Amino acid sequence: RKEVEQDPGPFNVPEGATVAFNCTYSNSASQSFFWYRQDCRKEPKLLMSVYSSGNEDGRFTAQLNRASQYISLLIRDSKLSDSATYLCVVTEYSSASKIIFGSGTRLSIRP
Amino acid sequence: EAQVTQNPRYLITVTGKKLTVTCSQNMNHEYMSWYRQDPGLGLRQIYYSMNVEVTDKGDVPEGYKVSRKEKRNFPLILESPSPNQTSLYFCASSPGQSYYGYTFGSGTRLTVV
Numbered sequence: 001r002k003e004v005e006q007d008p009g010p011f012n013v014p015e016g017a018t019v020a021f022n023c024t025y026s027n028s029a030s031q032s033f034f035w036y037r038q039d040c041r042k043e044p045k046l047l048m049s050v051y052s053s054g055n056e057d058g059r060f061t062a063q064l065n066r067a068s069q070y071i072s073l074l075i076r077d078s079k080l081s082d083s084a085t086y087l088c089v090v091t092e093y094s095s096a097s098k099i100i101f102g103s104g105t106r107l108s109i110r111p
Numbered sequence: 112e113a114q115v116t117q118n119p120r121y122l123i124t125v126t127g128k129k130l131t132v133t134c135s136q137n138m139n140h141e142y143m144s145w146y147r148q149d150p151g152l153g154l155r156q157i158y159y160s161m162n163v164e165v166t167d168k169g170d171v172p173e174g175y176k177v178s179r180k181e182k183r184n185f186p187l188i189l190e191s192p193s194p195n196q197t198s199l200y201f202c203a204s205s206p207g208q209s210y211y212g213y214t215f216g217s218g219t220r221l222t223v224v
Contacts, residue, residue: 032210041220043201044154046212087154089213099144099213103153 003027004090006102014110017078021105023088024070033064035073036087038104044087047073075107083109113138117202117216124192124223132187132219134202140214141207143185144169145177147198154201160185161207192223 006023013019025033033050048055050062050071061074071090075082088102115136124130136143144159146169156169160179174196176188185204189196202216 034212041199041218043215043218045215049210049212099156101146101154103151 002103003100004088004102006086006088006105008103008105010106010108012108012110013078015078015080017109018074018076019078019107020075021073021086021088021107022070023072023102024068025088025090025100026069027090027092028066028069030069030090030092032091033071034089035060035062035071036089036101038085038087040085044101047086078107078109080109080111083107113214115202115204115214115216117200117219119219120217121220122222124221126193126223127191130189130192130221132189132200132202132221134185134187134216135183136185136204136214137183138204138206138214139182140204141182142205143179144203144205144213145175145185145187146201146203147171147196148201149198157187157200192221194223197221197223 004025035047036044037047038044048057050064052064054063059076063072085104085106087104090100092098118133141162145157146154148154155171157175158177160166166177200219203213205211205213
């Protein structure tokens, strides 16, 4: 079983739609959780951290469920510019040494 | 501007010819790391460094070397590149605690023929 698993997609949704991604992780002792966005052939960029209480940043909402070991990302009112690959990232220690990336979920927003 | 700078952006080389990919950060970050990204395999960690003169292997260290003589620089060395090292490489840095995010360089696309 992979340490961090994501549905690879692609998700193809119309502009304005709401789309949700899930990510599961295998190590119950995992410490920190993030969503990154990666555009084609470019570097990953931090989208948002994920906290146990859930957090929101504009149209983006992230949730963490430690009991079930999954994190989610919800995008509301999707824009064409949201088309990208979304990477789930988990760190296993309090230091930054062991960070694990999911393989990513591709999202394509159509006009 | 706070950033991680990698060079070169693109490199085509021949099997066995030693090469170095440079990585430099201007944020005084303690932690630096190298990743390779391949289709279907995602990002895999090659080496990481928690501070000056402290380096450790990631998941795929074979065929690579690193050094951390100064806090800002973390070069990736391929002593004898082979075609299976053709990949997209990213350097990343972080202040050190896991609850901070990571800043990535723009990537180096390496082709070994």
